[in-house]
Amino acid sequence: MDLFSHSWTALRAAVAELPDEDFAQPSGCAGWLVRDLVCHLVIDAQDVLITLVTPAGTEPTRDAVTYWEVSRTPPTGDDPLDALTVRLAAAYEEPRLLKFHLDDVGSAAGRAAELADPGLRVGTRDEVITVADYLSAYVMEWTLHHLDLAAHLPQVARPPAQALARCRETLEKIAGTAFPASFPDQDALLVGTGRRAPTDAERAELGELAAKLPFILG
Numbered sequence: 001m002d003l004f005s006h007s008w009t010a011l012r013a014a015v016a017e018l019p020d021e022d023f024a025q026p027s028g029c030a031g032w033l034v035r036d037l038v039c040h041l042v043i044d045a046q047d048v049l050i051t052l053v054t055p056a057g058t059e060p061t062r063d064a065v066t067y068w069e070v071s072r073t074p075p076t077g078d079d080p081l082d083a084l085t086v087r088l089a090a091a092y093e094e095p096r097l098l099k100f101h102l103d104d105v106g107s108a109a110g111r112a113a114e115l116a117d118p119g120l121r122v123g124t125r126d127e128v129i130t131v132a133d134y135l136s137a138y139v140m141e142w143t144l145h146h147l148d149l150a151a152h153l154p155q156v157a158r159p160p161a162q163a164l165a166r167c168r169e170t171l172e173k174i175a176g177t178a179f180p181a182s183f184p185d186q187d188a189l190l191v192g193t194g195r196r197a198p199t200d201a202e203r204a205e206l207g208e209l210a211a212k213l214p215f216i217l218g
Contacts, residue, residue: 004113004135007142007163012106014149014156015041016099023095028151028195030075031082037148038098039089044141045102045109047124051134052112056123064136065173067129071216074194136170140217143167144193147186151195158186174215180205193217 015038023035032040075082092098118132129137143163150156158164164185171192172178179188182205191198191206194214203210 001113001118001132001135003139003163003166004142005110006160007139007146008106008110008113010157010160010163011041011142011146011149012102012110014146015102018095018099018153018156020095022153023098026152028148029145031078032086033089034149034153035092035095035098036086036089037145038102039092040085041145042098042102042105043085044138044145045105048109048138049105049112051122051124052116052131054123056121056128058121058128060121060128060130060133062127062129062133064133065170067127067133067137068140068174068217070174071218072214074214074216075218136166139163140167140170144189144195144217147190147195161185164189171215174217175209175212177209179209 018034023033023038025034026032027034027037029037029040089098092101113135116131116135118130118135120131121128122131122134124134143159144167146159146163150158168179168185168188171189175192179192183191183202187202190196191202192213192215194216198206198210198213206213
């Protein structure tokens with residue numbers, strides 16, 4: 001629960017500090033500018049609020065690891081929902097409006113997470129998951145998108161070290177094996193999720209795992 005709040009606060013702070021011109025820069029998400037990514041974060045915050053007030057009466061069907069649908073095909077940005085996000089982001093026109101909306105809805109999502117019962121079962125995406133596992137899964141969402149935000153903006157602070165380490169652990173559970181110890185957590189996440197290609201040296205260190213990459217999480 002604390003790591004959810006820590007990673008989400010760090011991401012929102014990074015967005016709040018962006019100058020207006022950075023919203024027109026590319027992000028780490030294929031086909032999305034920074035403004036599109038920030039708009040997606042607003043939608044994510046809405047999803048958190050909706051899920052936390054959608055109790056379920058059945059046993060959990062997913063946990064923090066199995067929450068993720070895994071694909072080998074990187075997104076292109078052409079998905080209808082991705083395209084809708086781009087249109088929504090353009091409608092804001094001014095970055096300050098996006099910042100305001102993210103701060104408004106994002107703060108509410110953060111407060112709701114702090115107040116939620118970790119053991120409560122909730123429904124999302126036609127699955128049932130405990131609040132604790134749901135918020136743990138969102139640490140991955142926030143951390144990966146924090147890396148996406150910083151992908152072409154070197155001045156943006158990176159995600160918290162604790163979040164990077166936790167997400168690496170989760171990704172290794174998804175992969176069914178550990179990344180080489182020589183890989184920093186950030187590089188394990190970037191390479192593991194297809195956000196950048198491994199170098200020849202990294203590929204050699206990855207060994208058989210290289211053939212399984214990337215793990216596209218959705």
